[in-house]
Amino acid sequence: MGGNRIFGNDLQKDDLLPVFNRALQHGFTLWDTAPIYGLGASESILGEFIMHESDIVVSTKFTPIGIN
Numbered sequence: 001m002g003g004n005r006i007f008g009n010d011l012q013k014d015d016l017l018p019v020f021n022r023a024l025q026h027g028f029t030l031w032d033t034a035p036i037y038g039l040g041a042s043e044s045i046l047g048e049f050i051m052h053e054s055d056i057v058v059s060t061k062f063t064p065i066g067i068n
Contacts, residue, residue, distance in 0.1 A: 013045050020049045032059045 031050070033042045043060065050056045 013048070016045060017049065020046075024053070029055055030057045030059060034061045 031046055033046055035043065037043075038045075046058065050058070
């Protein structure tokens with residue numbers, strides 16, 4: 001929702017896969033995401049990347065807007 005002020009907003013899946021793979025090589029296992037990151041694109045892309053991986057932890061969150 002922050003437009004181009006958010007890191008990576010202009011990156012596509014093909015741009016992000018090398019970053020993901022390099023992070024795995026360095027032992028990254030925790031990935032933080034939220035529907036607001038890319039309006040859900042971050043979770044969709046990460047889901048594709050981790051489909052065949054093990055020992056990955058995904059931390060996601062939501063904002064309970066409109067919940068009374």
